Amino acid sequence: MSDDAYNFAYLDEQTKRMIRRALLKALAIPGYQVPFASREMPMPYGWGTGGVQVTAACLTPDDVLKVIDQGADDTTNAVSIRRFFQRTAGVATTESTAEATVIQTRHRIPETPLTEGQILVYQVPIPEPLRFLEPRETETRKMHELEEYGLMHVKLYEDIARHGEIATAYAYPVKVEGRYVMDPSPIPKFDNPKLSDNPAIQLFGAGRESRIYALPPYTQVVSLDFEDHPFRASKADHACDLCGAAESYLDEVITDDAGSRMFVCSDTDFCTGRQAAGHRGRLSPLSKEIA
């Protein structure tokens, strides 16, 4: 049951309408950063207040909410946000990607392909991809307006000059529908291909910086690169040690003081689902009942 001391999903209706207007504008101009009047939320900024406000503006009583943090449903951050909406909106929650209608995420796109009708809400710390080389906000806005994106490639050039390859592994810049350059939030670049042509609605909320941007379903999203250093959606060259998945994004986990390591899916729902279906990895318990 929701807590009656709050309006549905915490924010008052007027604030939600304001955010929805920003969301509609963002969807109408894919990749464009729309300013909005970000509100104080009862949690620290680092906890994704931008994403929380977007989720609050999207939720309806019938929604089923999933919240992930680096792919996991059970981190403090994910649990707190999920509880927050259970309390303030009384919505059903799930850990299953397929069952969720709204998914708020920090730093990952679920492995299970999203479908039409789903909404993926990203928590964004720094919305401006040009910030790294051009700190002046007036100038970066002008650069977006006039499509002056040479500077984005200077950043990639610097990467190759220093590391021999494009070392940017997170928040890898993309171009949306051949127009706006966008920061996809700090997802691993492994997830970048999933941004493109995705049937779900993708919404990005930056609380501290008061910006919203969006990708409507089936938007073309291209990762920036050089002809002779093409974009690669890299991941650790292993299979998941628990479910054996070879094509999912993996976290490296140190398992003992001797420095033993294992690789496991960062998407816990995906991994447990595969294990339940009988898939096994290198370190899976052999007996069925433990799995």
Place this chain on the structure above:
Amino acid sequence: MDGTQNALLVPSTTDTPLLQVTGLTRLYGARIGCADVSFDLWPGEVLGIVGESGSGKSTLLSCLAGHQRPDAGQILFDGTDVLALSEADRRRLLRGDWAYVHQNPRDGLRMGVSAGGNVGERLMGVGGRHYGRIRDTATDWLGRVEIAAERIDDRPSAFSGGMQQRLQIARNLVTGPRLVFMDEPTGGLDVSVQARLLDLLRGLVREMGLSVIIVTHDLAVVRLLADRLMVMKSGHVVEAGLTDQVLDDPQHAYTQLLVSSVLQV
């Protein structure tokens, strides 16, 4: 060279001036920045603008280069009315066909980006997307401004003032601009460093057939570089002509003072 698709404007024929300026005026309130300046610049020509401090040299240059808007006058670049261009077209001009060398290299360089990235930026700005070719061009240009190739990945903050200025020049010339603006490019440098930079500039101007408008209060600079000269005083052009003529046989009393170095700073 990588992607020099900056043919924004119709190519010129050599029997028309590259730049035609008429009645250019810029006021700061009641104070005159520059007033009623008119001149033509021909392709391959170097025009020097000299005058004492406060005479309006920088004001004129920044109006010409589109950094500030004049209150009156007209600027035609290759027949195109520059002041009537959209901001997008104007900025495209600044990235491609035009180049601007600042007095202080820090104003014209990205201090947080390597030398190679600084030189490569304009190439990438006009569509260069091949890392290897961008790097080769940057290496070549570092050589042309006498910076060792192995410094390509160093940041300009690790360079001396003279090196920074040479890097700024390379960064500006790499796309083969058709018109280069320079505001006191040798100012703030030691005399020996100045001499070397001047030699280098003269070599590049000759070699590339650059069209340049250069502002300075150093007559030695214009003597070495400029084909023609404009002398400014209190915002007005008081004398103009071939450099040697103006310097060797100044007509205006102010120019005579300037040449006799009474007014030199």
